[in-house]
Amino acid sequence: MPSSTHLPEAIDRIVQRFQRLTDPKQRYEQLILYGKKLAEFPEVLKTPENKVMGCVSQVFVVAKLDENEHVEFAGDSDALISKGFVGLLSICMGGLTQKEIELLTPDFIKDTGLVASLTPSRANGFYNVFKKMQQQAMEIEFPSVR
Secondary structure, eight states: OOOSSSOOHHHHHHHHHHHHOOSHHHHHHHHHHHHHTSOOOOGGGOSGGGBOTTOSSOEEEEEEEOTTSOEEEEEEESSHHHHHHHHHHHHHHTTOOHHHHHHOOTTHHHHHTHHHHSOHHHHHHHHHHHHHHHHHHHTOOOGGGO
16 A cells, blocks of 8 residues: 555656656656657547646546556646656556555655756646546546446
């Protein structure tokens, strides 16, 4: 069970990767790379229900269950940093169960060192993306419906 003391392995790996980067510019570049790894996001999913509110840029996320009832995420943004947040969080939260995602807190972002170099609005954007992804994961009821 994830908590502030025990993080899922994917989050732990990402935190360690960012901690090795001492230059804020390198951290931004790494974040943007996560966004570039996202699969193409269908225009049909860019709906008000999938939109992340509170972001200056257009950000969309969706969640679904795989055959093992682990959550998978997809998303997109018209801004590189926001898209990077979606990519990073898709890796961090993807593959977890709904219960694990429900219990997860976004505090791990502080451990990456990213927050120190983010503007307040970008840091707020990260938390908004996290909350939307968490909400999307919690709203999945039956794998057969999606």
